Amino acid sequence: DTAVSxxxxxxxxxxxxxxxxxxxxxxxxxxxxxxxxxSKKFLKIMFSYNNKELIINETVPNRFSxxxxxxxxLNLHINSLELGxxxxxxxxxxxxxxxxxxxxxxxxGTRLTVL
Amino acid sequence: xxxxxxNPLFLSMQEGKNYTIYCNYSTTSDRLYWYRQDPxxxxxxxxxxxxxxxxxxxGRLMASLDTKARLSTLHITAAVHDLSATYFCAVxxxxxxxSYQLTFGKGTKLSVIP
Numbered sequence: 001d002t003a004v005s006x007x008x009x010x011x012x013x014x015x016x017x018x019x020x021x022x023x024x025x026x027x028x029x030x031x032x033x034x035x036x037x038x039s040k041k042f043l044k045i046m047f048s049y050n051n052k053e054l055i056i057n058e059t060v061p062n063r064f065s066x067x068x069x070x071x072x073x074l075n076l077h078i079n080s081l082e083l084g085x086x087x088x089x090x091x092x093x094x095x096x097x098x099x100x101x102x103x104x105x106x107x108x109g110t111r112l113t114v115l
Numbered sequence: 116x117x118x119x120x121x122n123p124l125f126l127s128m129q130e131g132k133n134y135t136i137y138c139n140y141s142t143t144s145d146r147l148y149w150y151r152q153d154p155x156x157x158x159x160x161x162x163x164x165x166x167x168x169x170x171x172x173x174g175r176l177m178a179s180l181d182t183k184a185r186l187s188t189l190h191i192t193a194a195v196h197d198l199s200a201t202y203f204c205a206v207x208x209x210x211x212x213x214s215y216q217l218t219f220g221k222g223t224k225l226s227v228i229p
Contacts, residue, residue: 041201043219056216090157103148104217106158
């Protein structure tokens, strides 16, 4: 069983387009995240949701809009794509603050290429 | 702003040798995580270190945390090719109950050669 899944795995699109990436977790976790990993492998948090509520919104252009329809899903919509948006986007989840042994479980990643 | 520095960033080592990867961070924290990433793959959790002096071992890898020195180490014993990957440390800037936010180091790309 896949714990954290993302679709699509690869996304190639033109500048200016709008695209979405979907994420689902079947771990029963309360908290979900979006990370961006650039070409140098640097990993940076973008957003975090706890029980469908936004709790972290790093300095990310407002072209990026996360949406959490329920606790198990966190989607990322990107408007007016730019070349600099090309990266691998990882979704992750964790139990939240309830347990002291929280780690984050990562999805397989979505490689976005903007042409 | 929390800074997390790993060194070395690149490590080429021979099979059978030992080596240590270092992770320094700039603010008080007692929650540190190690992850492994294979090329083109996702991140896999290796260790969760939640207190000063915590030591965890899994196979040929051992991680430790010194919160006073703001330092964690990942020690590799008798390296084998299967350990080739990029290793990330990540720090939670809030002690105690923790937070939702991890800051990652830049990663150490390990290549184990025969």
